[in-house]
Amino acid sequence: GQNIDQPTEMTATEGAIVQINCTYQTSGFNGLFWYQQHAGEAPTFLSYNVLDGLEEKGRFSSFLSRSKGYSYLLLKELQMKDSASYLCAAMDSNYQLIWGAGTKLIIKP
Amino acid sequence: ETGVTQTPRHLVMGMTNKKSLKCEQHLGHNAMYWYKQSAKKPLELMFVYNFKEQTENNSVPSRFSPECPNSSHLFLHLHTLQPEDSALYLCASSQVEAGDYNEQFFGPGTRLTVL
Numbered sequence: 001g002q003n004i005d006q007p008t009e010m011t012a013t014e015g016a017i018v019q020i021n022c023t024y025q026t027s028g029f030n031g032l033f034w035y036q037q038h039a040g041e042a043p044t045f046l047s048y049n050v051l052d053g054l055e056e057k058g059r060f061s062s063f064l065s066r067s068k069g070y071s072y073l074l075l076k077e078l079q080m081k082d083s084a085s086y087l088c089a090a091m092d093s094n095y096q097l098i099w100g101a102g103t104k105l106i107i108k109p
Numbered sequence: 110e111t112g113v114t115q116t117p118r119h120l121v122m123g124m125t126n127k128k129s130l131k132c133e134q135h136l137g138h139n140a141m142y143w144y145k146q147s148a149k150k151p152l153e154l155m156f157v158y159n160f161k162e163q164t165e166n167n168s169v170p171s172r173f174s175p176e177c178p179n180s181s182h183l184f185l186h187l188h189t190l191q192p193e194d195s196a197l198y199l200c201a202s203s204q205v206e207a208g209d210y211n212e213q214f215f216g217p218g219t220r221l222t223v224l
Contacts, residue, residue: 004151033212042113042199042215043152087152095211099152 002026004100006088011106012078020073020086020103028093032064032071035087037102043087046073075105083107111135113216115200121222122190130185130219132200140205141183142213143175146197158183159205190223197221 003025012018024032031050035043049055049064049071061074075082085102092098113134122128134141143155155169158177172194174186183200197218203211 008149042217044215045212048212089152091211095205096154096157097152097213101149101151 002090002092002098004088004090004098006086006100006103008101009104009106011108012075014078014080014107014109016078017074017076018078018105020075020088020105022071022073022088022100024069024071024088024090024098024100026090026092026098029066030091030093030095032062033089033091033097034062034071034073035089037085037087039084046086078107080107080109113200113202113214115198115216115219117219118217119220119222121224122187123224124190124192126190127186127188129187130198130200130221132183132185132216134181134183134200134202134214134216136202136204136214138202138204138214139180140203140211141177141180142201142203143183143185144199144201146199146218152199156185187221190221192223195221195223 006022031048033048034046036046037043047062049062052066054063059076064071085104087102088100089097116131140159142157145153156175172189176184197220199218200216201213203213205211
């Protein structure tokens with residue numbers, strides 16, 4: 001079956017760094033997405049990885065290892081506004097997204 | 110209007126009611142999606158439309174009926190729902206092209222409560 005695993009909740013301190021992990025099992029693979037979703041709002045796109053390695057975009061970076069079925073989202077210089085749920089989704093061979101349940105990130109002052 | 114819009118934002122209905130959710134995308138995309146989001150569960154893909162043709166129906170009960178009159182509009186018709194259908198219903202759109210990834214743009218969702 002197809003499956004995405006990510007931690008349910010994480011807590012970090014303002015100004016620190018946090019890494020949110022995601023492991024996936026899909027029928028075929030066409031890339032890994034990360035989305036951010038603030039409470040009561042729509043998910044918004046953060047990053048896409050299809051090749052192994054690290055993609056950096058400002059304070060956010062995303063890493064992929066296809067051989068390990070593993071990705072992480074790295075958030076640096078955390079701000080209070082980064083408190084949100086972070087959704088990991090893998091695209092299968094039919095170009096459909098398989099979603100994780102999301103990681104709720106709590107930022108403390 | 111920009112992006113993806115959804116109406117209504119909140120809906121409370123009884124199990125015998127009939128209602129419809131509306132989604133409109135202003136991005137010129139060729140694919141639209143309905144998702145169900147329940148607390149602490151993964152997003153569940155319900156329906157996919159590519160170029161107005163339904164290409165995916167993930168074993169969704171017949172009390173949910175989608176309609177896609179054109180590539181910019183998507184409806185979800187609801188009737189005789191159950192309390193377990195209470196959830197956030199998200200609409201999304203994307204541009205599907207061979208060999209390219211399809212980043213999905215989401216609407217704000219309709220919070221549905223079935224009494």
